[in-house]
Amino acid sequence: MDLLFKIFIDPFLQMGAMPDLLVQTLWEGLVSGVLYALIALGFVLIFKASGVFNFAQGIMVVFAGLTLVGLHEKGVPAWLAVLLTLGVMLALAVAVERVVLRPLVNQPDIILFMATFGLTYVLIGIGEFIFGGEPKQMITEELGLPRGAIDVAMLGGRVTFQKIDIAAAVIASIMIAALAVFFQYTRIGRALRAVADSHKAALSVGISLNQIWAIVWFAAGIVALITGIMWGARSDVSFALQTIALKALPVLILGGFTSIPGAIVGGLIIGIGEKLAEFYWGPLVGGGIENWIAYVIALGFLMVRPQGLFGDKIIERI
Amino acid sequence: MNAMNHSEFRQDIAPGDTLLAVDNVTLRFGGVKAITDVSFDIRKGEVRAIIGPNGAGKTSMLNVINGFYHPQEGRITYRGQTRSKMRPHVAASQGIARTFQNVALFKGMTTLDNIMVGRTLKMRTPFFWHLFRHGPAMREEIEHRKFVEEIIDFLEIEHIRKVPVGKLPYGLQKRVELGRALAMQPELLLLDEPMAGMNLEEKEDMCRFILDTKEQYGTTIALIEHDMGVVMDLSDRVVVLEYGQKIADGTPDEVKKNQKVIDAYLGVAH
Numbered sequence: 075m076d077l078l079f080k081i082f083i084d085p086f087l088q089m090g091a092m093p094d095l096l097v098q099t100l101w102e103g104l105v106s107g108v109l110y111a112l113i114a115l116g117f118v119l120i121f122k123a124s125g126v127f128n129f130a131q132g133i134m135v136v137f138a139g140l141t142l143v144g145l146h147e148k149g150v151p152a153w154l155a156v157l158l159t160l161g162v163m164l165a166l167a168v169a170v171e172r173v174v175l176r177p178l179v180n181q182p183d184i185i186l187f188m189a190t191f192g193l194t195y196v197l198i199g200i201g202e203f204i205f206g207g208e209p210k211q212m213i214t215e216e217l218g219l220p221r222g223a224i225d226v227a228m229l230g231g232r233v234t235f236q237k238i239d240i241a242a243a244v245i246a247s248i249m250i251a252a253l254a255v256f257f258q259y260t261r262i263g264r265a266l267r268a269v270a271d272s273h274k275a276a277l278s279v280g281i282s283l284n285q286i287w288a289i290v291w292f293a294a295g296i297v298a299l300i301t302g303i304m305w306g307a308r309s310d311v312s313f314a315l316q317t318i319a320l321k322a323l324p325v326l327i328l329g330g331f332t333s334i335p336g337a338i339v340g341g342l343i344i345g346i347g348e349k350l351a352e353f354y355w356g357p358l359v360g361g362g363i364e365n366w367i368a369y370v371i372a373l374g375f376l377m378v379r380p381q382g383l384f385g386d387k388i389i390e391r392i
Numbered sequence: 393m394n395a396m397n398h399s400e401f402r403q404d405i406a407p408g409d410t411l412l413a414v415d416n417v418t419l420r421f422g423g424v425k426a427i428t429d430v431s432f433d434i435r436k437g438e439v440r441a442i443i444g445p446n447g448a449g450k451t452s453m454l455n456v457i458n459g460f461y462h463p464q465e466g467r468i469t470y471r472g473q474t475r476s477k478m479r480p481h482v483a484a485s486q487g488i489a490r491t492f493q494n495v496a497l498f499k500g501m502t503t504l505d506n507i508m509v510g511r512t513l514k515m516r517t518p519f520f521w522h523l524f525r526h527g528p529a530m531r532e533e534i535e536h537r538k539f540v541e542e543i544i545d546f547l548e549i550e551h552i553r554k555v556p557v558g559k560l561p562y563g564l565q566k567r568v569e570l571g572r573a574l575a576m577q578p579e580l581l582l583l584d585e586p587m588a589g590m591n592l593e594e595k596e597d598m599c600r601f602i603l604d605t606k607e608q609y610g611t612t613i614a615l616i617e618h619d620m621g622v623v624m625d626l627s628d629r630v631v632v633l634e635y636g637q638k639i640a641d642g643t644p645d646e647v648k649k650n651q652k653v654i655d656a657y658l659g660v661a662h
Binding site: 261264265267268271272274275276277278279280281282283332 | 460481485489498499501508512513
């Protein structure tokens, strides 16, 4: 009885008793949710265009971040370093299309998936070779990102908003909105969905797979760079960051692998759910549930809606 | 069908002239010869059938024509231009559209979207506008949508406009696939077994659509088909393949009387 009380009633009493803490928790959940959404977005882009789960997305984030910081260390001004990094991501997209994807046209998805595994380790190798394995500080200040925090008095307490978090949320939201519209409603968006559905048919109507893939990988590269900057600013830029790729999985399962709005909603649910669970229910099991609760939520979802909240309906005629 | 009448094709090839010529084409997969030294031509405005027993190399021939396969020997001349290697999307941009034997549609997308994809090549607005889905991009979208609606009318598939094609019965899927090919306003339309797996009524409908396509838009059509009744009714000229080699070429009547063709189809006592 006592346990049931602690699970079902007590947390809500706490929320009511200290609304400022609830707001703080929700805000932190929101910020990490937006960042999860950003990572998930990188996956969705590539999944939509090639039906492949790009395992290398996580390392692309690290690679973009390292390139940016590395260039700056060499004395390149911050804004130029951003442009150059974008150039590197474009070159990477073209190279991936040329070397990895083109020889594998019309191969089963699992082959392409394995190819992205290979790509991951190639990128890790190149990254360590050029930039070394040491964690680096993100050049937050040089990029003009705000620092410090705003304290707001509300609901009988104080809520702290980190300025970098606000910036991250705003930038990520703009980015997500722009990409969502672009890929959902335009000619290129339609071509993209077509490519994902059938390579053969897409070719026969005159869509160039090479071009579409390069565009998509470049878009994923841009998303990776922004993700790298934002996550890097909150911790540091190191190879450990690539494991956030795994955090994107529950987000994708929740939102649907093929849906950009799904990535956003999924990200927010996971982000906020994680923080709330950690803060209010965590003490029951001694804390630390933030690391696995996302997967539990995703697992529950899989049983009810395997295509995710907004994913394409799975249609099969027998 | 106003939009279709002022088609964008260069009119330099008159009806009856050679639109596409296949010269001594040989296609090998490793040691297997799929096509051996085959030559024939397709004239503008005609319905050209390619027939033959299973495994004769008909689909391979179609794949060669639209660039999915590259023959080891021989030449393909399209609109007077000889080409060696050509990618399928380039073939598409030069006005060659096709349908597939086992229907290749975008199953998760609606009928409307599937046919809209066929317009991809005709859309010209720069990338930039698409970012905002505004201005020229929006106008263009509306214009093409109108065109697509005309095709939907033509093929009598209004009732399934918003249905994901994966849910449709096979006969209708084939019709949507034809619609997508027509959306490209092709000069040469390749149909790989357009009537396969259809019942009599669906076959009759499909025949009517093929003939109407030829009449209304002057599209040249090359088709592979197993139903001999259909082939003989529809086509102006027939080329017959067997074991990758050409064994006959001519009008349906000529081909029907050809002893080699009769042997190939009925078997021969050795």
